[in-house]
Amino acid sequence: MTDIGVVLLVQAAVSVPWVLPRDPRLEPATLSAYLLTTLTVLPLLWRRRAPVRVLLAVMAAQSLYGLATDGPGQTLPYTGLVALYSVAAYAPAPARRLCGALTLAIVFPSVATAKEREFPAGTRQHYVNINSTVAGLLIEKVTGHSYEGEVSRRILAPLGLRDTSFPGSDPRIHGPHNHGYQRMKQADGTTALRDVSVWSATDGWAAGDIISTTADLERFLTALFRGRVVRGPLLEEMFTLPDPSVRDFVTGRAPAFSAGLSTWTLGGRQVWGKTGGRWGYNSGIGATRDLSRTLVYSINSTDAKAEGENALVMGVVSTVFGAPSAD
Template identity: 65%
Template sequence: MPRTASLLAAVLLAGVVAGPSALPAAATPPDRAPAHLAAQHRNPALAAAIAGLPGADATAALVRVGGDEGVWRGSSGVHDLRTGRPADPGARFRAGSVTKVFTAAVALQLASEGRLDLDRSARSYLPELIPASYGGVTVRQLLNHTHGIPAPDFPGTTVEEVYAHRFRVHDAEDMVRSATSKKPEFAPGEKQHYLNIGYTIAGLLIERVTGDSYEHQVARRVLKPLGLRDTYFPGTNPRIIGPHNHGYQTMRLDDGTVGLRDVSVWGATDAWAAGDIISTTADLERFTSALFQGRVVHGPLLEELFTLPEVTDFRSGKPAAYSVGLSMKVLGGREVWGKTGGRWGYNAAIASTRDGSRTLVYSVNSTDAKGQDMNKVAENIMVAVYGRP
């Protein structure tokens, strides 16, 4: 099925795209918080984590903390560097790999309906696309990154080169062909290597077993039932529809100097079912709560989200950290499950304790969202909410 045409219209017809709801900022005494900071309840650690924006690491941050242990809402920074007006706390943003949680949820729903078998080979569903050399890869291995399929080839190696190709439209099937034309990184199920390609194939599997577009299936099964009206898939449109805070990336500029370039307009077809979703902190908080309460994935299959494969990481040799859809870290002495995401100019995350007692959603307009290390502002937010590793 060709993936070059925009599928935004299908999502619009599903009735899930609407203008972002206005989220009024709660008043904060000026002597208690930096400029542009708004929070419903005082939390000095969180306020400090997002203070001083824009700065070297980020230009804006939006945070929502929920659960039985307390609620906090905060925003800091600017909508854009040109005007310097305060960041919009209800803004849409690119959530990157948080998309994988939506993809995994739909795959698990289909598995519960008997339409997708997690232990069956992906090739048995897509025999014309997946070669025999990858015939042993199962659906579950796609979803928990133990498949051994390498990444496809993309143009450019530096951020400047990638930026030059930002409007290029990538076809999902072509990406799979590029990846599977190479030798496996390891035998299926032996290691774990976090890559997008498994979820690109998962998106195609969803389309094959439903006879419907991936986007419409997520809209029908997750977005519409949960009322996530500000969440949508951009298709081939490189712009964020509706109010959004601008994203910036440090790179070499046209005059040869290094500085910040506005990268808010950037195509995401290279990520598709692995990382192209656009959302808000309010929508992602609603999704996170519903997911951890078992209202998105039901019954025994819910445990797939919280089961780590007993293998080691392909690169580091450390124990696997990714389940189906989520990842796990021990923070402040307890397990925290969630998913981070990064698109140029934007870092995002959803997280929760297993019992849902403390949830977190953030969007950070990072100045190096694809950097090797976690963005400092995002890291400080995580530590303020859950504690240190």
């Protein structure tokens, strides 16, 4: 493909935010912002001759865009990455490596720090999936191996969790399983249930890209609480909450998250565990610290990502452990 053809394709991608209907919460798109966005694409015309200079030009153009106060309210990570890929695709190997290094050193940190911190470290708690993603990246950086490989070698194999696996790009659940149904809005404005059993989980990665069974989850829960996964101070940290002065960022309540677990007071008992939801499914594990009572569940949830507690789940949980405390 010619350089001009690539420029036209990238320009088409850049134009999407100004062609498709916009989210009403975003600022209106304006001509000046569009022109600044276009400036990001123009250096691609010289990508074969000087790929590193082109990369720097793309970064400079994106910086100018970031200074525009009438843009769509965000930098251009997706168009910027398209541009970077286009530069690297035709660059010789040394320049490709330099492009990658510059991207890691400049582009990714600028995107990650585009917004101010929600709060100073150690003063609040805020559970978000990106934390698990960062943990997965740290595992790969420290070990030099894939996140999936390390979890399989260190946890799945030693505990005999033979029915637990990472699907990767495979969207299907293999073996016996219940179908998940999600309530979705149709084109005519009505809602209907859709079978979402075939659904790629790659967007979750370390925050949820894993398939298991209730039997394996029960085995994992028991092994974790008995110190077969982590031991000593590491295990105790999983059952230790921050100081009560550290409040939840969203609810303002007392801290409920430790290092990897959540805690609830149910029926006068302190219960530790973890819950999760994907489209059509809702699952969780929980137990008292002494394992005198345990619970593992997996249910259909037609609105798995909705705010608030799932009534069916709360019914099951209350039956096993008792009703939640008033707080």
